Amino acid sequence: AAADYGTAGSVRNAAELLTDRFIVISGDVLTDFDISAALDFHKQKGAKATILLTRVPNPLQFGIVMTDSEGRITRFLEKPSWGEVFSDTINTGIYILDADVLDLIPYQRDFDFSKDLFPLMLSKNMPLYGYISTGYWRDIGNLNEYQIASMDVLDKKVNITISGEYRNSCIVGRDVVLAPSAVFSGMVVLGNNTTVGNNAKLHNCVVGNNVTIGSSAHLSGVVLWDNVIVGEGASLTDDVICNDTVIGGDSTITENVFIAEGCIIGREATLLPNIKLWPRKQVEAGAILSRSLVQEEKWLRELFTDAxxxxxxxxxxxxxxxxxxxxxxxxxxxxxxxxxxxxxxxxxxxxxxxxxxxxxxxxxxxxxxxxxxxxxxxxxxxxxxxxxxxxxxxxxxxxxxxxxxxxxxxxxxxxxxxxxxxxxxxxxxxxxxxxxxxxxxxxxxxxRTNETYISRFKDTLNIDAIAEKHFKMLIDYSFGLASNIFPHILGKFKATVVSMNNYMDAS
CATH class of the missing domain: 3.40.120.10 (Alpha-D-Glucose-1,6-Bisphosphate, subunit A, domain 3)
Known part of the structure; x- marks a missing residue:
């Protein structure tokens, strides 16, 4: 849609394609829920809408859903305080809906499932149910959650199938070259056309296609996208590196660093924890980067040019x-x-x-x-x-x-x-x-800093000798700071002065 119509309003735009019962799944969720079991529950209860729920230890950042003993929803609570928490079941962003529910959603208007549609159904006493699912669920709508979810896959916390061949404690794609002295531990997934050099060490890593990892590089808890080059001796810990990025040799990328596509990290550079690089940034060789690069194009090794x-x-x-x-x-x-x-x-x-x-x-x-x-x-x-x-x-x-x-x-x-x-x-x-x-x-x-400066300035000059010449001067102050000082000095020169642009202009 050209405009933002909200979660429900956007689905309403596809109403002509949704003539039967359908399922909505948020695109930023990783889950292994048994959707078919939830669908059976929906049919058994004769529900018009079923929200898949899950239990979480800390529900404060999510919308809480309360149900009765039959699973019928009785109340919604959006991002409550601890004093309002009466349930640990949250809305997972996965819904089973009958097609006629779309009639409740206004066409091409901002309309949200959790804030608008479901409260409306509740007020109309429509059959709205919650199904408590078991299994893995994580909202990966931010970088930290994406990193955690990636490691959860490697730790087999989520039931997901990874294609590839098992070799040297790795799951590898096609045309992968592993040096005999490379060491792998935990779970390592390597994409197609990837090369790992001698004495490299990888622990719990996800590596994309066409990646080169240099000799003696150490990677732990790292996600590398496609076409990444990691130089010899580089060290990366708990980071995400996007496509077409080059990590220079002997560089150190510390914890929780997120590097967007097309970046270049120079040799022996150090990136300190919890920073982000926007696309196509450059960090000079030997530099120490301590903050995120958003608008700047590069970060230099040295701050100073002379003083x-x-x-x-x-x-x-x-x-x-x-x-x-x-x-x-x-x-x-x-x-x-x-x-x-x-x-x-x-x-x-x-x-x-x-x-x-x-x-x-x-x-x-x-x-x-x-x-x-x-x-x-x-x-x-x-x-x-x-x-x-x-x-x-x-x-x-x-x-x-x-x-x-x-x-x-x-x-x-x-x-x-x-x-x-x-x-x-x-x-x-x-x-x-x-x-x-x-x-x-x-x-x-x-x-009196101006007066002191003027006095010292005059003391260095032969005022009488200058005054005898009766100079004629054209002075362009260029809207600068000299317009505050120099006119007071010229008064002693007995000169004819024509001044231009003799006031300060901050623009």
């Missing part, structure tokens, strides 16, 4: 990234110190600036917030001995859809590479040390 970090505004350099970077910087410089922070007038810079300061404060670092201030002023403030480091955030002067984060040493010079490496170790290592609530850093707003 600068540059990334797509609000995509690569977003509030979460900035807060984490602030925490990493704070851990690198130590608690109970002060850092100078400044930014340009861009809205993304302001957002990033505030997020980064929250990260600094969380690890006990206090901030001299210069707010909208130029880089030379920030350097000057550091030379006054006011802080151990400085940070300036701006819209990139090279690509306006990117944000630059520039770091300075305590003397106002660009941050040395050794200190940048220290920050990267904290950022990628995930071992950020927070401070107690009463040790959180503070924010200070220094006064």
């Amino acid at each position: 600068r970090i540059t990334g797509l505004s609000n995509i690569e350099v977003n509030p979460e990234f900035a807060a984490k970077l602030g925490s990493a910087v704070g851990n690198a410089v130590g608690a109970n110190v002060r850092i100078v922070a400044s930014r340009d007038a861009d809205a993304s810079s302001r957002m990033t600036h505030r997020a980064l300061m929250s990260g600094l404060m969380s690890v006990g670092v206090s901030i001299n917030d210069l707010q909208v201030t130029s880089i030379p002023q920030t350097r000057q403030e550091l030379r006054n001995g006011k802080a151990v480091a400085g940070i300036h955030i701006r819209r990139s002067i090279r690509q306006h859809d990117k944000t630059d984060i520039i770091l300075f040493n305590s003397d106002g010079r660009d941050l040395p590479s050794a200190k940048a490496k220290s920050i990267e170790r904290f950022f990628f290592g995930e071992d950020i040390r927070r401070v107690p609530f009463d040790k959180v850093g503070s924010i200070n707003f220094p006064e």
Whole structure:
């Protein structure tokens, strides 16, 4: 259907094909229920609709169905609290329906089985029954449930037939090549045209077609789709890897990582637990990935280019990234110190600036917030001995859809590479040390920073010599930060000045 008509409304669209009793099964369910037994129950009871039910230990996330001793449904309860739980039988999303029930469903309208149709039948006192099924049932509507269901198949918790030939403790498809020294344990299923290299170890894995697993690779609890390449020495644990993805040699994919199709993971890269990669992402060789990649195209091994970090505004350099970077910087410089922070007038810079300061404060670092201030002023403030480091955030002067984060040493010079490496170790290592609530850093707003900078600037010039020349100047401020400072300096030059674009424009 072109529109979303809900679960029941969508089935109503196929009414001309459903002239007899029919069965509805949710597409995101894995089950081995005996549907024929439920169908016999439906016929025996003379039901118009039968909902297949199952018992679960924790019914809170499902819709509870209550029945009488004959199996007739007496009440529905959608996602109850524990205080409302009077039954552990839930709606499995599998229904047996007589064709005339479709007459209750409005045509091309949003209409749901559990929220609309069944309560309507209950209110009309129609024969609506629940059949409690035994066997395996799992809702695999999210990635974690899909991973669990895959392992349940291997553990034979669900009655399902897997086609293939038994060989070396594996079920293998056609044209599979297994190195003699490869080791398999638990249950391993290998698709057609798959190759497993020497000394590779696989435990409880599902492997698709046209997959290559390199020598000495270790895989445990992994699901690989088709056309995947796993490099030599790679290690994967409890992950799902989709089609056409390349896992570089000696890389480490930790627990519960989900990688979509067409991704490239470089050699010796590390993906930390519980992250997801959207399609066609790239992780650079040796990089440590600690968060999901959604809109970013790639994740680099190093954050810094010299003393600068540059990334797509609000995509690569977003509030979460900035807060984490602030925490990493704070851990690198130590608690109970002060850092100078400044930014340009861009809205993304302001957002990033505030997020980064929250990260600094969380690890006990206090901030001299210069707010909208130029880089030379920030350097000057550091030379006054006011802080151990400085940070300036701006819209990139090279690509306006990117944000630059520039770091300075305590003397106002660009941050040395050794200190940048220290920050990267904290950022990628995930071992950020927070401070107690009463040790959180503070924010200070220094006064007269413009006046101090102007005075120092003038002290470096021979004002009288410049004034004698009576210069004529055309100055384009380009809507930048200099428009705040330079006009005050020019007043002493006795020059004729024509100014253009001499105000700040955040756009």
